[in-house]
Amino acid sequence: MTRQRRFENLALTAITLxxxxxxxxxxxxxxxxxxxxxxxxxxxGAGLFPDEFNLSSYVDALFNTSLIDWYxxxxxxxxxxxxxxxxxxxxxxxALSQMQFPGRRLLYGIVLASFMVPAQALVxxxxxxMNDLDLINRWGGIILPQLVVPVVIIVxxxxxxxxxxxxxxxxxxxxxxxxxxxxxxxxxxxxxITTALGIITxxxxxxxxxxxxxxxxxxxxxxxxxxITQVNDAFGVAYARIMSVALLAAAPVVIAYLIFQxxxxxxxxxxxxxxx
Amino acid sequence: MAMIxxxxxxxxxxxxLILPFVAIFALVFAYPVIExxxxxxxxxxxxxxxxxxxFDNYARLLSDKLFYKSLVNNGYFVLLTxxxxxxxxxxxxxxxxxxxxxxxxxxxxxxxxxxxxPVSVVTQIWAWMLxxxxxxxxxxxxxxxxxxxxxxxxxxxxxxxxxxxxxxWTNGFNVLLFLAGLRNIPGELxxxxxxxxxxxxQLFFKVTWPLLWPVTALVLTLxxxxxxxxxxxxxxxxxxxxxxxxxxxxxxVYREAFQLNHGGYAAAIxxxxxxxxxxxxxxQFQILRIGGKDK
Numbered sequence: 001m002t003r004q005r006r007f008e009n010l011a012l013t014a015i016t017l018x019x020x021x022x023x024x025x026x027x028x029x030x031x032x033x034x035x036x037x038x039x040x041x042x043x044x045g046a047g048l049f050p051d052e053f054n055l056s057s058y059v060d061a062l063f064n065t066s067l068i069d070w071y072x073x074x075x076x077x078x079x080x081x082x083x084x085x086x087x088x089x090x091x092x093x094x095a096l097s098q099m100q101f102p103g104r105r106l107l108y109g110i111v112l113a114s115f116m117v118p119a120q121a122l123v124x125x126x127x128x129x130m131n132d133l134d135l136i137n138r139w140g141g142i143i144l145p146q147l148v149v150p151v152v153i154i155v156x157x158x159x160x161x162x163x164x165x166x167x168x169x170x171x172x173x174x175x176x177x178x179x180x181x182x183x184x185x186x187x188x189x190x191x192x193i194t195t196a197l198g199i200i201t202x203x204x205x206x207x208x209x210x211x212x213x214x215x216x217x218x219x220x221x222x223x224x225x226x227x228i229t230q231v232n233d234a235f236g237v238a239y240a241r242i243m244s245v246a247l248l249a250a251a252p253v254v255i256a257y258l259i260f261q262x263x264x265x266x267x268x269x270x271x272x273x274x275x276x
Numbered sequence: 277m278a279m280i281x282x283x284x285x286x287x288x289x290x291x292x293l294i295l296p297f298v299a300i301f302a303l304v305f306a307y308p309v310i311e312x313x314x315x316x317x318x319x320x321x322x323x324x325x326x327x328x329x330x331f332d333n334y335a336r337l338l339s340d341k342l343f344y345k346s347l348v349n350n351g352y353f354v355l356l357t358x359x360x361x362x363x364x365x366x367x368x369x370x371x372x373x374x375x376x377x378x379x380x381x382x383x384x385x386x387x388x389x390x391x392x393x394p395v396s397v398v399t400q401i402w403a404w405m406l407x408x409x410x411x412x413x414x415x416x417x418x419x420x421x422x423x424x425x426x427x428x429x430x431x432x433x434x435x436x437x438x439x440x441x442x443x444x445w446t447n448g449f450n451v452l453l454f455l456a457g458l459r460n461i462p463g464e465l466x467x468x469x470x471x472x473x474x475x476x477x478q479l480f481f482k483v484t485w486p487l488l489w490p491v492t493a494l495v496l497t498l499x500x501x502x503x504x505x506x507x508x509x510x511x512x513x514x515x516x517x518x519x520x521x522x523x524x525x526x527x528x529v530y531r532e533a534f535q536l537n538h539g540g541y542a543a544a545i546x547x548x549x550x551x552x553x554x555x556x557x558x559x560q561f562q563i564l565r566i567g568g569k570d571k
Binding site: 009012013015016017019020021023024026027029030033041042048084087088089091092094095096099100101102104107110114116117118120121122123124125126127128129131144145147148153177178179182203206207209210214224225226228229232239242243245246247249250253254256257258261264265268269272273274 | 452
């Protein structure tokens with residue numbers, strides 16, 4: 001590599017990383033704000049750098065709001081949604097990929113078509129349905145409409161299609177049925193994609209706003225994204241506290257993302273069809 | 277005989293495998309699709325039956341000024357977000373793609389991070405950054421306009437401001453798609469083009485851009501559909517105001533159904549949004565595919 005090329009690469013790296021740091025600045029600023037006192041936040045000379053380490057707004061956020069309830073609701077509903085979506089998705093995809101039955105092509109067509117239907121256009125009848133089922137203000141009401149994630153089936157089917165047929169034979173010779181095949185062969189072979197889809201589904205349901213916002217009206221049943229909007233009303237203009245609550249709300253997904261970065265990247269690429 | 281029994285057993289197993297998904301799908305997806313159509317022809321409140329009113333809701337929609345306002349705002353928001361976010365994401369992906377190993381991973385984390393945040397966290401942070409009195413971005417706005425602007429309370433600024441917030445939040449997703457597309461381009465193509473003496477410009481326009489077109493088309497389509505469905509950010513940042521200058525279709529659905537108790541009318545609006553999205557996604561997909569073939 002010539003000296004000029006090396007310098008160019010170095011400059012490009014520096015510029016890109018600098019742009020990245022500017023891009024992430026809002027999060028940094030939220031953090032700096034959250035560790036200041038309310039007075040400091042709105043005072044004239046407050047600079048760009050952390051000059052106080054005041055955790056009182058975090059204490060406030062944890063103990064003077066229903067944040068703990070919201071955490072429990074968000075974790076509970078997101079875990080259940082993720083588990084059910086993965087399980088029903090892999091079962092359905094296995095049947096579509098490996099079995100013959102009347103209605104198979106129709107079912108796959110419906111799964112593909114449902115991709116185009118915006119779930120937001122269904123909130124009115126879904127709300128009526130949840131009311132009929134007496135699920136307003138309950139976990140069930142938050143969970144049920146979020147259980148249809150067609151892309152999980154489409155991705156699983158792709159991966160199951162690609163499993164070599166020889167993998168089946170040993171199990172079939174031993175008299176194993178399709179359930180054995182799915183859970184003892186196909187699933188273990190596809191742990192990678194299962195984790196990736198699981199993380200994406202979890203993040204999606206953790207971040208869901210519109211539906212939980214509609215189906216929950218009591219504060220103690222709210223999920224994190226809906227609950228934290230209440231803090232504004234309760235605190236008035238108290239930005240240190242609002243930022244602390246926002247950062248506490250974001251922490252689980254941010255940590256999950258940092259741990260599973262590669263998987264998240266992979267999942268986004270695969271589920272949008274640009275990488276198979 | 278054994279064959280037949282075997283086959284029906286096979287089918288039974290297959291049906292048992294699809295049953296959980298199909299049952300949930302029928303209950304919370306297929307049934308609501310039918311219901312939203314049926315409700316749109318009634319004068320039902322949100323909860324409780326209503327009477328059949330034929331096309332009354334649709335007639336009312338055509339004479340509802342707020343409906344047109346919302347349609348226009350939806351279109352305006354699409355203009356403000358779709359192409360800008362595609363261009364920005366492409367530029368970032370090209371830059372990130374040239375970094376090596378760890379630096380690339382780090383840059384990707386920085387650009388992708390906002391995408392994993394809940395929408396209300398995003399809006400809270402930006403509402404603070406753009407706060408009229410204390411917002412850290414007000415000096416920047418002042419630099420361009422000469423005075424601080426309460427962006428979410430100003431009819432001119434509200435939509436561009438919501439667009440900026442939206443692009444910041446969702447751009448990482450598009451960066452990832454472009455990056456995947458760039459990684460799919462075989463390196464030999466560049467080597468061959470370089471041997472032929474291609475300049476960097478030529479490399480981009482003759483190799484990268486045409487081969488990246490399917491991904492670009494995908495990003496454009498996904499963004500168009502996504503941005504038509506905008507609700508969260510507008511509701512949280514401006515509630516459709518001021519003077520309905522950021523009112524959009526889903527906000528109208530929400531108001532009519534959940535605040536004014538007009539279930540039937542809200543269903544009609546939902547159905548219009550539904551149809552717009554289906555038609556546009558089919559159309560745009562076709563157009564982009566043809567565009568891709570020409571190149």
